[in-house]
Amino acid sequence: MPHALWLVTWARNKKRKPESTECYISRLPDDMLRVIFCKLPIGMLLNDCRYACKSWRAILLDPDFGNLYLSLKEPSTLFIYMKGYTTLHWLEFQGELCFFHPVTNFIKKYQFVNSCNGLLYLREYRSRNPYIEDLVMYILNPVTGEYMFVPPAEVGRNLETELGGLGFCPQTNEFKAIRIYKLGVKKDLQADVYTLGNGSWRTVGAAPDILASCLFYHWGYMKAFVNGAFHWLLVSMGDHLDQIITFDFETEQFGSIALPEIVEFEGYEVLNLGVLGETIYFCGHDKIESEQSKEIWVMRQYGVVESWTKMFVIENRGGVRNPFIFRAIAVLNDGDIFLKWDKILIWYELETESYTMLGIEGRAIVHEPRFVSLKDDAKGDGPKEPVLRKLCAQYGPVITLHLGPEPSIFTNTPEAAHMAPARSGPTFASCPPALKTTRVMSNNETTAPYGPPWLQLR
Amino acid sequence: MSSSTDSPTLTTETTQLSPQPDTETAKPTKKITLKSSDNQIFEVEESVAMEFATVKSFFEDSPSTDTVPLPNVTAKPLSQVIEFCKEQIKFKANPDEAQKKKYNAEFVTEKSDKDLVDMIPVANYLEIKDLLDVLNQAVADRIENKSVEYVRSFFGIDNDFTAEEEAALRREHAWAYEGVDED
Numbered sequence: 061m062p063h064a065l066w067l068v069t070w071a072r073n074k075k076r077k078p079e080s081t082e083c084y085i086s087r088l089p090d091d092m093l094r095v096i097f098c099k100l101p102i103g104m105l106l107n108d109c110r111y112a113c114k115s116w117r118a119i120l121l122d123p124d125f126g127n128l129y130l131s132l133k134e135p136s137t138l139f140i141y142m143k144g145y146t147t148l149h150w151l152e153f154q155g156e157l158c159f160f161h162p163v164t165n166f167i168k169k170y171q172f173v174n175s176c177n178g179l180l181y182l183r184e185y186r187s188r189n190p191y192i193e194d195l196v197m198y199i200l201n202p203v204t205g206e207y208m209f210v211p212p213a214e215v216g217r218n219l220e221t222e223l224g225g226l227g228f229c230p231q232t233n234e235f236k237a238i239r240i241y242k243l244g245v246k247k248d249l250q251a252d253v254y255t256l257g258n259g260s261w262r263t264v265g266a267a268p269d270i271l272a273s274c275l276f277y278h279w280g281y282m283k284a285f286v287n288g289a290f291h292w293l294l295v296s297m298g299d300h301l302d303q304i305i306t307f308d309f310e311t312e313q314f315g316s317i318a319l320p321e322i323v324e325f326e327g328y329e330v331l332n333l334g335v336l337g338e339t340i341y342f343c344g345h346d347k348i349e350s351e352q353s354k355e356i357w358v359m360r361q362y363g364v365v366e367s368w369t370k371m372f373v374i375e376n377r378g379g380v381r382n383p384f385i386f387r388a389i390a391v392l393n394d395g396d397i398f399l400k401w402d403k404i405l406i407w408y409e410l411e412t413e414s415y416t417m418l419g420i421e422g423r424a425i426v427h428e429p430r431f432v433s434l435k436d437d438a439k440g441d442g443p444k445e446p447v448l449r450k451l452c453a454q455y456g457p458v459i460t461l462h463l464g465p466e467p468s469i470f471t472n473t474p475e476a477a478h479m480a481p482a483r484s485g486p487t488f489a490s491c492p493p494a495l496k497t498t499r500v501m502s503n504n505e506t507t508a509p510y511g512p513p514w515l516q517l518r
Numbered sequence: 519m520s521s522s523t524d525s526p527t528l529t530t531e532t533t534q535l536s537p538q539p540d541t542e543t544a545k546p547t548k549k550i551t552l553k554s555s556d557n558q559i560f561e562v563e564e565s566v567a568m569e570f571a572t573v574k575s576f577f578e579d580s581p582s583t584d585t586v587p588l589p590n591v592t593a594k595p596l597s598q599v600i601e602f603c604k605e606q607i608k609f610k611a612n613p614d615e616a617q618k619k620k621y622n623a624e625f626v627t628e629k630s631d632k633d634l635v636d637m638i639p640v641a642n643y644l645e646i647k648d649l650l651d652v653l654n655q656a657v658a659d660r661i662e663n664k665s666v667e668y669v670r671s672f673f674g675i676d677n678d679f680t681a682e683e684e685a686a687l688r689r690e691h692a693w694a695y696e697g698v699d700e701d
Contacts, residue, residue, distance in 0.1 A: 088673075092638050092654070099658035108666040111684055113675045159663060 090115075094125055098132035102429050103150035103161020105129075106203065126203075126431020137392060138429065140202060141405075143422035145169035145185045148202065151424055153398075153407065158418070163202045170198075172423060174225050176285045178203065178430020179235060179437070181226035199226065199235075199256070199434070202427070206434035210237055211260050223271060225283055225290045229309040235437055236309045238290060240267045253312060257438040264312045268305055270294060281332035281387050284340055287362055291317070291340060293333040304333070304340070320357060320368035332387040335426070338362055341371075343388040352376040354386050356397070372397065372410055390426045398424070550577075551585040558593035559585075562600055569603040571645030588643075595640040598633065601625075602649050626656035631672055634660075 097105055097120065110120050119125055139151040140163065148163035169185035184196040200207035223240040235256035240249055249267040254260070271292065282293040290307045302324060304317040319342070322328055327348035334341050339362040345354050354374045361367040372395065374388075390398040395410035405424055407416040550567040552560040567573045573586050588596065602625055609618040626634060634656055641649040661669050670677055679687070 088635060088638055089642065092642055092650075095650075096654050096657050099655055100662060104663060108664070108669055111666050111679065111687065112670050112673075112677070114678050116675070117687075157662075 090119060094119060094128055095132065097125070098129050099134060101136070101150070101152045101154065101159035101161065102129075102138065102203070103152060103159055103163075106150075106163075107161050123431055123433070126429075129431065130429070137390065137398070138427050139390070139398070139424040140172075140175065140180060140427040141420065141422055141424040142172060143420070145171055150202070158407075164205075172280070172425050173197070174283060174285060175425050175427045176226045176235070177228040178428050178432070179226060179434075180427065181224075181237065183224070197224070197237075199237075201430055201432075201434045201437075203429045203431055204433055208434060208438060210254055213239070213241065223283075223292065225285065227285050227290050227307075227309040228288070230288055231310045238264075238307055238309075240271060242272075251307070251314075253309075268314050268316075270301055270303075271305060282330075284333045284335045286335045286340060287338060289315075291333060293319075293330060293342060295323075295330050302330075317359075317363065318365045320365075322357075322370075332389075334388060334391060336391045337393060341388070341391055343386070345386070354388070356388055356391055358391070374399070374408060374410075375413070376401075377413065377415075389424055400424070552596070553585055553587045554591050554593040554596050555589050556592050558596075560593075560596060560600060562604075565607050566600060566603050569606065569646060572643060590643050591640050592636075595633070595636045598629070598637055599640050599644065599646065599649060602652075603646065606648060622652050626652060629656075631660065635673070 093116075097109065100109065105120055110117050134154055136152055136154040138153075141149045141151040141160075143149070146166045146169060148165075150159070150161045150163055152159040152161075170182045171185045173181040173183050175181070178201060180200050180202060182198055182200065186195065196212070197210045198207055199210060224238060226235060226237045228235050237254045237256070239252050239254070239261065241252070242248070243250055249269055249272050251264050251267040252261040253264050254262075271294070282295070284291045284293075288309055290309070292305045294301060294303055294305060302319050304319065306315040306317060307313070308315065317340075319330075323330060323344065325346070327346055328344060329347050330342050330344040331354070332343050334343070336358055339359050341356055341358040343354055343356050345351055352375060354376075355370050356372040356374070357368050358371045359365075359367055360369050360371075372391070374397065385400075385402050387400045388397055389400055389405075392398075397408045397410065399406040399408050400423070403421040405418040405420055405422070407418065408414070409416075548564040549561050550564050550573070552562060552567065552573070554560070567577075567586070573588075576586055577583065605621055605625075606618075609621070629637075634653055638650065638653050638657070641653055661672055664672070669675070677684075
C-alpha cells in the first residue's frame with residue numbers, strides 16, 4: 061500500500077475508534093522521543109511540539125529534559141531576533157539550515173539590554189534619553205515564558221540607562237544586574253547591584269567617572285558579559301581614555317582592560333564589543349585608510365593585553381551600500397561571523413568569503429536556551445507570606461526584618477498595623493518610601509500576591 | 519498489520535543471507551537464530567548478530583544457546599534492522615565513509631514514516647547505536663519545521679487538549695501580552 065494512502069486509511073481508522081491503541085507513537089519509549097526532540101530546533105519544540113499532546117508537554121516541561129537537550133544538542137548558533145521593538149523570534153542556524161520561530165510580541169516597545177546565561181534583559185524603549193528615572197526593566201526567559209520586572213529606580217536616581225546590564229556569578233550561582241546612576245545633582249557615578257531573588261537594589265559604591273564621559277549612540281553594542289564580569293568598551297575620541305571597564309559580579313569591583321594601541325590612532329573607530337568563547341573581541345575599522353575593511357580583534361588570552369590579535373578582516377565585497385554601520389554580532393570558533401551591515405543581517409563565511417543575506421532587518425543577539433524556571437532563578441523573590449506567618453506565630457504580631465538597606469516592619473493583624481504608626485507616630489514619620497517590590501509574573505498563581513495587588517493590600 | 523504480509527519479505531531476507539557464506543567457503547561462518555515475538559525465525563551470521571549488543575551479551579551469558587528469543591521485536595522491523603547491520607559490517611571491512619553515509623541516507627529515505635518509527639524501539643532494545651542515531655535523525659528531519667498538525671499526524675498522536683485548553687496554554691505562553699501594559 062502506498063505510504064500516503066496507508067496514512068489516510070490509518071488516520072480514518074483512528075477517527076472511528078479514538079481509544080484505539082493502534083497509535084504507534086505509544087510504542088516509542090519516552091527516552092527515544094527525548095533524543096528526537098534534542099535534534100529539533102528550539103523554536104519548534106516550544107511552538108509546536110509543546111502543544112502536540114499532554115504527554116509531550118509534560119516531557120518538554122521537565123527540567124531534566126532541558127539538561128539532556130543542552131548536552132545532546134546538535135551544534136548550532138541561537139539568536140533572539142527583535143523587529144521593530146515589538147516582536148521576538150528565535151533565529152537558529154544548524155549547518156546550512158536556518159530556523160525562524162516566534163517567541164512573543166510586546167504591546168509596548170522594548171529593546172535588548174543584553175542576554176546572559178539564558179535570560180534576556182530588556183528595557184522599555186525611549187529614544188535618545190540618557191537619564192531616566194522610571195524606566196521599566198525586565199528579565200525574561202524565552203524558553204519557559206516567564207518574566208519578571210526588576211525593582212524600579214527610586215526617585216532622584218537618574219539612571220545611566222545605557223550602562224546597565226545583567227550578569228551571572230558562577231561562584232554563588234546567582235544572576236545579578238548592575239545599574240549606574242547619578243544621585244541628584246552630584247556628578248559622581250554610583251553603582252547598584254540587584255541580585256535576582258533579593259527584592260531590592262543595594263549600592264556597591266562609586267562607579268568609575270570615565271563611564272560617564274564616553275556615552276555613545278551605539279552604546280548598546282559596546283558591552284559584553286563573559287567570565288563572570290560585565291565589560292563596557294569606552295571610546296573617547298582620541299584623548300587616550302580608550303579602554304574596557306569591567307565589573308566583576310563576584311567581587312563587585314570595577315576593573316579595566318587595556319585595548320591594543322591601534323585604537324588610539326586618530327581615525328580608528330571601534331564598532332562593537334562581543335564574546336568569543338571565554339574571551340572578548342571587538343570589531344573596528346580605520347575610517348581614513350580603509351573604511352571598507354572591517355577588522356575583528358580577539359583577546360586570545362583573556363586579560364592578557366599582549367594577546368590582542370587581529371584575527372579576521374572582512375572586506376565589503378557584498379556591495380553593502382552603507383558601509384559605516386557595521387556590527388559583528390557573533391564570531392564563531394570556525395570563523396563564521398554573523399553580521400549586521402547597514403540594516404541587514406548577514407551570515408558571513410570567512411573561508412569562502414561568502415555572504416548570505418538573511419532578508420530580515422532588526423537586531424539579533426546570541427542567546428543560550430535556559431530550561432530552569434525563573435521562579436527557581438529568583439528563589440528569594442518567591443512569596444514571603446508563609447514565612448512571615450510562621451515568624452509571626454513565633455514572635456508575635458509585629459516583627460522587624462532586615463530585607464534591604466532599611467529595616468522593614470511587618471504586622472500580621474490590622475489592629476497592629478494601625479496601632480504601630482498611630483501610637484508611635486514620630487518613629488514612623490520619616491520612614492522612607494517603601495521600595496517597590498519585584499513583581500514576579502508567571503504561569504503560577506502563587507507569586508501573584510507579591511505584585512502590585514500585594515502592594516495595594518499592604 | 520498481519521504477519522502474513524510480512525512473511526514474504528522475511529523469506530527473501532533469509533535467502534539473501536545464505537549465498538554469502540558460499541562465496542567465502544574458506545571460513546564457514548557460524549549462524550545464529552533469532553526468533554521474533556511473532557514467531558518468525560531469522561538465521562543470521564554471527565558477525566551480524568554481534569552487532570546487536572543485547573544478543574551479544576545474551577551469548578556471553580549462555581554460549582550454548584542456538585536460538586535467541588526476542589520477545590519485544592516483531593518480524594518486519596527486525597528484518598529491516600538486519601538488513602542495515604549486514605551493510606554496516608561490509609563498511610567495517612572496507613571503511614568508506616562517503617559510501618556509508620550514502621547508504622544510511624538511502625536506507626531511511628525509502629522507509630515509510632511508520633517503518634522508521636517502528637524500528638526505533640527495536641534498535642533501542644537491541645542496542646544498535648549507529649542505527650538509532652540514523653533513525654532518530656531521520657525522524658527529526660522529517661518533522662523539522664513542520665506544523666503541530668503535521669507532527670501529530672506523523673506520530674499518530676491524539677490531540678488530547680481541548681480547543682479551549684490549547685488556546686489557554688498558548689495564551690499563557692504569550693506572557694508578554696499581559697502585565698506589560700499595566701505600567
